[in-house]
Amino acid sequence: GLSEKLRGIIKDLKGHGTLSEANIESVLKEVRLALLEADVNFTVVKEFISRVKGKALGQDVLLSVTPAQQFIKVVRDELAATLGETASELEFKGRPPVIMLAGLQGSGKTTTTAKLARLLKGKGRNPYVVPADLARPAAVLQLQKLSEEIKVDCFDVAGRKDPVDICTEALRVAKIKGYDTVLVDTAGRLHIDAALMDELKGLKEILSPSEVLLVADSMTGQDAVRTAQGFDEAIGLTGVILTKLDSDARGGAALSMRISTGKPIKFIGVSEKTDGLEVFHPDRMAGRILG
Amino acid sequence: SVLGMGTRKESLERLEEALITADVGVKTSSEIVGALKEGFKWDKEGLSERLRASISGLLKEVESPLVIPPGVVPFVIMVLGVNGVGKTTTIGKLASRFSSMGKSVILGAGDTFRAAAIEQLEIWGERAGCPVIKHSHGGDPGAVAFDAVKSAVAKKTDVVILDTAGRLHTKVNLMEELKKIKKVVNREIPSAPHENLLVVDASTGQNALNQAKLFNEYVGVTGIVITKLDGTAKGGIIVPIARELKIPIRFIGVGEGVDDLKEFNAGEFADALI
Ligand SMILES: Nc1nc2c(ncn2[C@@H]2O[C@H](COP(=O)(O)OP(=O)(O)OP(=O)(O)O)[C@@H](O)[C@H]2O)c(=O)[nH]1
Ligand SMILES: Nc1nc2c(ncn2[C@@H]2O[C@H](COP(=O)(O)OP(=O)(O)OP(=O)(O)O)[C@@H](O)[C@H]2O)c(=O)[nH]1
Ligand SMILES: [Mg+2]
Ligand SMILES: [Mg+2]
Numbered sequence: 001g002l003s004e005k006l007r008g009i010i011k012d013l014k015g016h017g018t019l020s021e022a023n024i025e026s027v028l029k030e031v032r033l034a035l036l037e038a039d040v041n042f043t044v045v046k047e048f049i050s051r052v053k054g055k056a057l058g059q060d061v062l063l064s065v066t067p068a069q070q071f072i073k074v075v076r077d078e079l080a081a082t083l084g085e086t087a088s089e090l091e092f093k094g095r096p097p098v099i100m101l102a103g104l105q106g107s108g109k110t111t112t113t114a115k116l117a118r119l120l121k122g123k124g125r126n127p128y129v130v131p132a133d134l135a136r137p138a139a140v141l142q143l144q145k146l147s148e149e150i151k152v153d154c155f156d157v158a159g160r161k162d163p164v165d166i167c168t169e170a171l172r173v174a175k176i177k178g179y180d181t182v183l184v185d186t187a188g189r190l191h192i193d194a195a196l197m198d199e200l201k202g203l204k205e206i207l208s209p210s211e212v213l214l215v216a217d218s219m220t221g222q223d224a225v226r227t228a229q230g231f232d233e234a235i236g237l238t239g240v241i242l243t244k245l246d247s248d249a250r251g252g253a254a255l256s257m258r259i260s261t262g263k264p265i266k267f268i269g270v271s272e273k274t275d276g277l278e279v280f281h282p283d284r285m286a287g288r289i290l291g
Numbered sequence: 292s293v294l295g296m297g298t299r300k301e302s303l304e305r306l307e308e309a310l311i312t313a314d315v316g317v318k319t320s321s322e323i324v325g326a327l328k329e330g331f332k333w334d335k336e337g338l339s340e341r342l343r344a345s346i347s348g349l350l351k352e353v354e355s356p357l358v359i360p361p362g363v364v365p366f367v368i369m370v371l372g373v374n375g376v377g378k379t380t381t382i383g384k385l386a387s388r389f390s391s392m393g394k395s396v397i398l399g400a401g402d403t404f405r406a407a408a409i410e411q412l413e414i415w416g417e418r419a420g421c422p423v424i425k426h427s428h429g430g431d432p433g434a435v436a437f438d439a440v441k442s443a444v445a446k447k448t449d450v451v452i453l454d455t456a457g458r459l460h461t462k463v464n465l466m467e468e469l470k471k472i473k474k475v476v477n478r479e480i481p482s483a484p485h486e487n488l489l490v491v492d493a494s495t496g497q498n499a500l501n502q503a504k505l506f507n508e509y510v511g512v513t514g515i516v517i518t519k520l521d522g523t524a525k526g527g528i529i530v531p532i533a534r535e536l537k538i539p540i541r542f543i544g545v546g547e548g549v550d551d552l553k554e555f556n557a558g559e560f561a562d563a564l565i
Contacts, residue, residue, distance in 0.1 A: 036317045039496030042308060103548065105519060106375030106492065135547070137414035142407035149406070190522050217375065221496025222316040223524035230523075244374060247459045249498040272374065272405070272457075 001291045002034045009070040018203040019067040040252035041225045044259045045184050052078050076286050079081045083282035087135035088264035096174050096211040098182045105188030108243035108269055109215040115277035120181055128179035130155045130170040132163040133187035150274050167206045184236050191230025204235050211238045218242040219249035224256035232261040243269035254285050307412035309537045309565045315526035316497055336542035343561050365443035367483035372490035376459030377544055381490055383450050385413025385550040390419050394449035399439030400425035401432040402456040405428050412454050433475040437527035440479045460505035473510045488514045493526035503532045518544030523565050
């Protein structure tokens with residue numbers, strides 16, 4: 001992986017394996033390559049590399065007896081620090097607090113809604129899930145079936161034809177019945193679909209959510225910045241959930257989305273099952289991205 | 292064009308950047324741009340046009356539409372890919388396309404795992420006006436495939452399209468299951484499945500190459516569909532896939548509606564890429 005490559009490069013540097021401002025470029029080039037191969041966005045890589053350079057030059061890595069180890073530590077620490085503080089918590093403001101899930105088609109929103117509900121139930125909360133996707137065939141049924149599996153109540157859509165109507169009524173029912181968390185699953189949509197992004201804004205108005213979470217596929221490539229920024233600019237995100245991390249994707253989209261929106265990654269999806277949700281660990285993700 | 296002012300070296304770097312940001316990948320981008328440097332008169336406009344032509348030429352080699360040979364009845368298509376890429380939706384689009392061509396179609400609800408997967412396919416079957424063979428949730432996908440193919444043979448149906456559950460290429464047990472489904476079909480009809488269609492999401496990064504390689508290793512991929520090209524992602528990952536695996540790219544998905552499926556066109560794709 002990157003560690004071995006860097007050790008090899010630094011060992012071969014003129015000046016007998018010491019880093020200087022003159023030869024740091026070849027080492028940075030290798031880090032840049034690793035990040036691009038890990039799907040980190042091109043522009044994000046540029047910015048990150050300049051940060052690393054600054055840190056490396058500033059930290060007297062150049063005077064170190066083990067520059068390779070020092071340098072790798074600088075890179076990994078900077079990556080983990082950028083990815084975020086550990087365990088960014090969920091906020092529960094509102095009566096009842098609402099968590100709204102949004103994102104591109106197929107990213108894992110419906111499954112993640114059930115995973116979050118199960119997690120919260122396990123922590124002693126009383127969640128209510130709301131299937132507000134009327135576009136995709138059998139989407140409502142999908143969330144209903146998942147909710148049955150985890151024994152969490154699901155709003156009965158009962159022939160309603162409008163997500164606005166569903167959200168309004170679900171919130172009313174949740175208040176009356178005393179659920180303490182409402183999780184709203186929305187239809188997948190493109191950030192460039194103005195009409196659907198307007199619909200999402202409208203749903204947010206009704207729900208006044210405590211959390212607006214972007215559910216994004218961790219194998220997303222360069223487009224991760226456009227997607228994250230698109231959703232953030234339209235509805236304002238409070239966090240990101242990255243799914244399908246049980247794959248062998250390096251997950252550079254994590255860095256892209258974090259840097260381009262400044263929003264925290266709160267959870268990761270690690271399986272198709274309803275217990276497949278874990279808290280996000282920046283240091284582990286850093287190691288995975290670097291490869 | 293992506294080229295403005297600057298030296299030749301800068302121009303080449305900018306072209307490389309354009310390819311990398313389209314998900315073509317670092318190695319492939321530098322190789323393609325590197326090949327451009329060879330013997331031509333330095334001219335910025337020519338450089339960009341030569342890149343387009345180079346990519347179009349590369350992709351032309353895998354521009355091969357799905358043709359159902361007359362006399363192959365039923366023609367069996369197995370649809371595969373990782374989770375959420377658009378397999379079921381693509382099957383719905385294909386079913387309607389074949390039906391409007393006057394072909395009879397049967398769908399096999401081979402995703403017996405995911406919640407409401409069978410019901411989702413049934414709705415697409417209704418839209419296309421074709422029957423859906425299904426078992427109960429949790430059943431054996433091989434048995435569904437067997438039933439769908441057997442039914443098609445008996446009725447002399449033109450096309451069978453088998454839906455399968457999304458699965459990560461890294462999950463050995465799931466990949467073995469896919470191999471087993473293929474075997475079941477193959478035992479029933481020695482030349483089937485006639486098409487193993489891999490569905491790839493256009494917004495996927497370099498992992499799509501791993502997906503293509505592994506699905507190809509396990510069951511052999513004979514065609515690719517790249518979906519969600521109506522988004523902002525360029526789908527450049529199909530360039531290294533085309534270069535390394537030479538698998539035909541059959542269709543592109545450009546939306547969630549039943550008609551949002553187009554035949555792959557190398558020139559158009561190359562134009563949109565940069
Ligand atoms: N392996 C794996 N699969 C996942 C994960 N999260 C979701 N999936 C799968 O990804 C696919 C898509 O999940 P959905 O929940 O339907 O995605 P969605 O965002 O609701 O899709 P749309 O509503 O169509 O936009 C399904 O096959 C899920 O089982 C994960 O963390 N790991
Ligand atoms: N915008 C857009 N959305 C698409 C396209 N193809 C499929 N989708 C959407 O992507 C989401 C996932 O599609 P599915 O057909 O359920 O994907 P799948 O591969 O069968 O998913 P699993 O069976 O869960 O693995 C749905 O919301 C589809 O409407 C496309 O070309 N463009
Ligand atoms: Mg959904
Ligand atoms: Mg499916």
